Amino acid sequence: MSKYPFHEIETKWQRYWEEHQSFAVTEDERVPADKRMYVLDMFPYPSGAGLHVGHPEGYTATDIYCRFLRMQGYNVLHPMGFDSFGLPAENYAIKTGTHPRTTTEKNIENFRKQIKSLGFSYDWNREVSTHSSDYYRWTQWIFLQLFKKGLAYESHTPINWCDQCKTGLANEEVKDGKCERCGTPVVRKNIRQWVLKITEYADKLLNDLDSLDWPESVKLMQRNWIGRSEGASVFFRIDGLDAQLEVYTTRPDTLFGATYMVVAPEHPLVSSLTKSAQTEAVAEYLEASARKSDLERTDLAKDKTGVFSGSYAINPVNGKRIPIWIADYVLISYGTGAIMAVPAHDTRDWEFAKKFDLPIIEVLKSDIDVQTQAWTEDGLHVNSDFLDGLNKEDAINAMLSWLEEHKLGSKAVNYKLRDWVFSRQRYWGEPIPLVHCPKCGTVPVPEDQLPLLLPEVTSYEPSGTGESPLAKIDSWVNTTCPVCGGAAKRETNTMPQWAGSCWYYLRYLDPKNTECFVSPEKEQYWMPVDLYVGGAEHAVLHLLYARFWHKVLYDLGIVSTAEPFKRLVNQGMITSYAYQRKDKSLVPTDMVEEVGTDVFVEKATGQQLERVVAKMSKSLKNVINPDEIINEYGADSMRMYEMFMGPLEVSKPWSTTGLIGVYRFLDRIWRLYDEKGVSEDAPSLELNKTLHKTIKKVTGDTNNLNFNTAISQMMVLVNELYKVETFPREVAESLAKLLAPYVPHLAEELWQRLGQTESLTKVSWPTYQEELTVDDEIELVFQINGKVRSKTTVTKGLDKDASLALAKADEKIQGWLEGKSIVKEIVVPDKLVNIVVR
Numbered sequence: 001m002s003k004y005p006f007h008e009i010e011t012k013w014q015r016y017w018e019e020h021q022s023f024a025v026t027e028d029e030r031v032p033a034d035k036r037m038y039v040l041d042m043f044p045y046p047s048g049a050g051l052h053v054g055h056p057e058g059y060t061a062t063d064i065y066c067r068f069l070r071m072q073g074y075n076v077l078h079p080m081g082f083d084s085f086g087l088p089a090e091n092y093a094i095k096t097g098t099h100p101r102t103t104t105e106k107n108i109e110n111f112r113k114q115i116k117s118l119g120f121s122y123d124w125n126r127e128v129s130t131h132s133s134d135y136y137r138w139t140q141w142i143f144l145q146l147f148k149k150g151l152a153y154e155s156h157t158p159i160n161w162c163d164q165c166k167t168g169l170a171n172e173e174v175k176d177g178k179c180e181r182c183g184t185p186v187v188r189k190n191i192r193q194w195v196l197k198i199t200e201y202a203d204k205l206l207n208d209l210d211s212l213d214w215p216e217s218v219k220l221m222q223r224n225w226i227g228r229s230e231g232a233s234v235f236f237r238i239d240g241l242d243a244q245l246e247v248y249t250t251r252p253d254t255l256f257g258a259t260y261m262v263v264a265p266e267h268p269l270v271s272s273l274t275k276s277a278q279t280e281a282v283a284e285y286l287e288a289s290a291r292k293s294d295l296e297r298t299d300l301a302k303d304k305t306g307v308f309s310g311s312y313a314i315n316p317v318n319g320k321r322i323p324i325w326i327a328d329y330v331l332i333s334y335g336t337g338a339i340m341a342v343p344a345h346d347t348r349d350w351e352f353a354k355k356f357d358l359p360i361i362e363v364l365k366s367d368i369d370v371q372t373q374a375w376t377e378d379g380l381h382v383n384s385d386f387l388d389g390l391n392k393e394d395a396i397n398a399m400l401s402w403l404e405e406h407k408l409g410s411k412a413v414n415y416k417l418r419d420w421v422f423s424r425q426r427y428w429g430e431p432i433p434l435v436h437c438p439k440c441g442t443v444p445v446p447e448d449q450l451p452l453l454l455p456e457v458t459s460y461e462p463s464g465t466g467e468s469p470l471a472k473i474d475s476w477v478n479t480t481c482p483v484c485g486g487a488a489k490r491e492t493n494t495m496p497q498w499a500g501s502c503w504y505y506l507r508y509l510d511p512k513n514t515e516c517f518v519s520p521e522k523e524q525y526w527m528p529v530d531l532y533v534g535g536a537e538h539a540v541l542h543l544l545y546a547r548f549w550h551k552v553l554y555d556l557g558i559v560s561t562a563e564p565f566k567r568l569v570n571q572g573m574i575t576s577y578a579y580q581r582k583d584k585s586l587v588p589t590d591m592v593e594e595v596g597t598d599v600f601v602e603k604a605t606g607q608q609l610e611r612v613v614a615k616m617s618k619s620l621k622n623v624i625n626p627d628e629i630i631n632e633y634g635a636d637s638m639r640m641y642e643m644f645m646g647p648l649e650v651s652k653p654w655s656t657t658g659l660i661g662v663y664r665f666l667d668r669i670w671r672l673y674d675e676k677g678v679s680e681d682a683p684s685l686e687l688n689k690t691l692h693k694t695i696k697k698v699t700g701d702t703n704n705l706n707f708n709t710a711i712s713q714m715m716v717l718v719n720e721l722y723k724v725e726t727f728p729r730e731v732a733e734s735l736a737k738l739l740a741p742y743v744p745h746l747a748e749e750l751w752q753r754l755g756q757t758e759s760l761t762k763v764s765w766p767t768y769q770e771e772l773t774v775d776d777e778i779e780l781v782f783q784i785n786g787k788v789r790s791k792t793t794v795t796k797g798l799d800k801d802a803s804l805a806l807a808k809a810d811e812k813i814q815g816w817l818e819g820k821s822i823v824k825e826i827v828v829p830d831k832l833v834n835i836v837v838r
């Protein structure tokens with residue numbers, strides 16, 4: 001008995017595909033536009049840890065889909081590359097002195113080898129790496145287009161800073177007040193930054209989401225992140241000062257309830273508002289709040305703090321004098337950095353008012369006493385003069401008209417989205433191609449001088465003072481101005497890792513072009529990306545940034561579509577099992593023994609453990625190494641198992657037992673062809689029907705990315721084949737074709753052993769006859785008052801009367817009908833008969 005020789009088979013076919021360039025793709029003009037498909041994977045960061053089992057999940061899904069599409073006559077672009085600038089290589093360089101390029105290129109080599117060992121059908125001729133100068137030349141070029149369009153500017157406003165990573169961060173990189181990468185609480189720092197005006201695209205980024213076939217959850221996250229808010233800006237006169245205080249409010253209708261105002265500590269009017277008696281207290285407060293993070297300032301649970309400025313504003317609707325406070329629960333970065341406080345109907349304002357004993361006036365009819373709690377729900381207006389009795393919508397409109405008429409305010413829109421802090425004070429990134437000239441100001445490096453190469457340094461250590469290691473290389477920093485030729489200095493900040501991934505899908509289209517970043521013909525041939533698969537963690541980072549750059553390029557007329565990624569699918573996370581003690585602490589997997597089916601104990605103590613699902617982690621010793629799996633069970637087993645684990649989009653735990661099950665299935669297929677042997681007989685009607693049903697199901701499921709159910713159906717067919725006497729050639733050939741996208745190495749081998757000389761990559765997908773996929777026999781269900789009481793198997797196509805007669809002849813049904821009167825009879829042919837009785 002021969003064992004399924006996957007090692008041999010997999011090496012053989014990987015070599016074959018490479019030698020025959022089976023997956024090299026060209027812009028074949030004979031292929032009509034609707035038969036061109038661009039299927040994209042999120043390219044990996046080549047970390048030192050190598051491929052994770054999560055990578056092959058998405059990569060296998062797209063590979064199956066691509067192979068399937070090709071067999072259906074599509075011209076398919078399916079590329080792969082590396083997102084190779086980034087902090088880990090740089091941190092490693094700091095520790096060891098190894099150049100990040102050396103580490104990165106070594107890691108890329110390992111990644112490429114690992115990815116290739118899974119037999120994916122990438123066109124490797126199109127590989128790109130974002131750290132290579134041929135590539136980042138064009139990243140720099142795109143940056144310059146943004147700069148020339150006025151979309152990149154230098155800013156001196158405080159930004160988020162990570163003391164651990166020693167660099168500035170974009171808002172998107174701050175999660176719950178902490179650095180997204182290392183978890184260090186983010187502080188504010190005043191350093192010069194390059195910022196991209198993503199806010200100018202807020203509306204386009206928001207509105208165009210509607211046109212995308214993306215998971216609703218991702219669209220919602222982007223909508224919330226952009227955070228469009230509609231309201232009004234209202235002007236308040238300041239008593240005794242020739243200035244006005246502008247606030248942003250979503251509830252202008254509550255103006256009669258505004259009993260005080262608050263400005264952020266950084267508000268430009270703070271010093272003019274501060275009366276001499278308050279000077280000291282205000283100064284103290286400003287200092288204290290400067291030390292706090294935004295999270296500490298805005299946390300709802302935190303005690304409210306603030307200080308009275310000494311000044312008063314005039315409420316424009318009733319002329320009342322209301323005090324102006326300075327408090328850090330108002331953020332300088334949102335709206336106008338100043339608010340009108342309506343403590344009766346806003347929780348934060350209410351807490352503040354209680355603490356500092358400020359008046360609380362009910363202006364929305366409340367079910368509770370607003371002196372004891374804020375009422376934040378709807379209510380008809382009260383204590384509000386011309387708004388009394390109106391509902392929210394009418395009151396807002398009435399107030400807006402009033403404000404506009406008196407020139408005291410107007411409709412306004414605000415966004416949560418902030419401009420993108422784009423410079424990093426680190427080494428391993430694209431140098432920003434700008435020169436600072438004392439005479440000409442900031443000027444771009446001429447495009448024909450790109451790439452501006454990243455210079456060699458002796459120390460990768462970030463200065464931590466807000467300058468990148470590049471600032472220490474005088475010979476690089478000192479240059480001449482491209483405009484006037486005088487002495488000038490180079491910009492020393494580098495770009496964030498997101499820069500390279502903002503446009504890589506465009507470079508794949510034309511990776512070797514030295515004239516432009518992509519030729520218009522190639523761009524138009526392939527774009528947009530038809531299917532993009534990757535992890536959900538990029539919802540507001542990469543996916544928002546890439547859309548932004550793409551829209552800028554679109555407005556510049558360089559790309560032909562308004563959106564880059566038509567359809568997006570998020571693969572679920574592959575988790576692992578972990579073992580939990582009663583006190584919820586986790587036990588490393590190698591300290592656990594399975595003593596019975598699903599019964600686990602801790603080896604050392606014998607204590608019973610509960611199996612739970614957890615993220616893979618080194619400390620729990622439950623990280624699965626793809627290399628080991630491939631070596632032990634083969635790439636085809638790995639591919640098919642990851643697709644069989646469950647629906648692509650859900651998170652699911654790795655189980656080696658499950659993997660072995662799939663391996664056995666492939667072994668069974670192997671033995672079917674190898675031992676049973678193929679006969680030239682025609683298949684029986686029965687078998688033929690199973691075959692055609694299988695083709696139909698696998699076709700539909702593969703098309704919908706429902707790979708797990710497609711695999712189940714193939715299992716049904718294989719089981720059937722073990723039951724029948726002979727293995728007809730027709731079935732053997734079709735099965736090999738169905739297997740081709742899923743387990744391509746095994747399928748090619750079986751196909752060749754059937755005497756075929758052409759690779760399955762050149763063969764068409766099998767078709768099915770619809771009439772063979774429908775069952776003649778169906779189950780007819782009998783119900784009494786909607787409850788199933790009996791059923792029977794009958795030939796399809798029975799009419800209503802015959803079905804009803806059959807039901808009434810049924811013994812059990814007769815029992816239910818006894819002594820009752822029939823009210824109604826419902827027949828759904830080939831499905832059910834429902835008799836309603838009383």
Ligand code: ANZ
Binds near residue numbers: 230254339
């Ligand atoms: C009066 C009011 C009454 C408000 C009321 C709310 C409820 P969104 O929806 O997120 O846009 N606000 C405005 N600028 C702020 C800032 N810089 N820092 C902190 N809070 C600020 O929220 C807009 C509301 O948040 C505004 O409407 C303002 O409070 C507050 F019953 O004004 B409102």
Ligand code: ZN
Binds near residue numbers: 164166179180184
């Ligand atoms: Zn950090």
